[in-house]
Amino acid sequence: MDINLNKLEWKVKCAIASSRFVGVEVLNLLAKDGHWQVRKQVAANTNTPIDTLNILSKDAQSEVRQAVAKNLSSTGEILDQLSSDKDPRVRFEVASNANTVYKTLVGLALDEKEEVRARVALNENTPREALLLMTADYSVRVKYFVSHHKNTPEEIREYINKQHEMQGICGCLEPSVELLDEGELED
Numbered sequence: 001m002d003i004n005l006n007k008l009e010w011k012v013k014c015a016i017a018s019s020r021f022v023g024v025e026v027l028n029l030l031a032k033d034g035h036w037q038v039r040k041q042v043a044a045n046t047n048t049p050i051d052t053l054n055i056l057s058k059d060a061q062s063e064v065r066q067a068v069a070k071n072l073s074s075t076g077e078i079l080d081q082l083s084s085d086k087d088p089r090v091r092f093e094v095a096s097n098a099n100t101v102y103k104t105l106v107g108l109a110l111d112e113k114e115e116v117r118a119r120v121a122l123n124e125n126t127p128r129e130a131l132l133l134m135t136a137d138y139s140v141r142v143k144y145f146v147s148h149h150k151n152t153p154e155e156i157r158e159y160i161n162k163q164h165e166m167q168g169i170c171g172c173l174e175p176s177v178e179l180l181d182e183g184e185l186e187d
Contacts, residue, residue, distance in 0.1 A: 001093050002018055010033075010037060013030055013035070013038045014041045015171050017045060017053065018045060024048075024049055031043075031055065036063060037063075040054065040067045041067075044067040044071055047073075050073070053068050053074055053075075053078055062085070069090050069097060071097075072097065072098065076099055078106045079101070079104055080103070083095075092119055095117075097123075105127060108173045110133060114142060117134060118139070118141055118142050121146045121149055124149075127151065131151055131156070140164070
C-alpha cells in the first residue's frame, strides 16, 4: 500500500517521522519535507541514516540542526561540523552528546557561551585536556562542574576548591544541572 506523504498534514508527518518503527525510505523522503518541524523529527529519530543526518546537519533551520546534534546516532564527524554552528543551542547539544569526539570537546571547552562550556564539563567523555583548559574559566558554575568530573585530576579539584574558598564562595553552592536549560542560550 503506497501512501502519498505530500497529502498528509505536517503534524501527521511529524508523528510518522518520530516513530521508531518507520522505515528508512520514509525517513529519507520526510527529510526533504518543506515543513521544518517534520525535518526536525527526522533529525531526532535514531533510525535516520547517517547520510540523511549529514544532510540535515546543514539545514537552514537551527532547530533541525539542534536535533541532529542531540541525536545519539550522529557521528563524531557530524558533531564536529556542528560544533562551529552560529546557534549556541546547537553547540550546547553537541557538547552534551556522548558521541562528541576528543578534539571537538577540547574546542568547545573554549566556547564563548558559559552554558556550552558547562555542558562540556558535564559530558562524561570530556578529556582531561579540556577540563584543564576550563580550570581558568571565569564561571564559577563551569569550574564547579570541572571539579566534580571523573577525569579531573585530584590536584586540580583541590586547586579549584581552594580558589572558591579564597573568593568566599561557600561549599553550599552547587549549581544545578537544571540551570543549564538550553532556553538560557541566546544569540
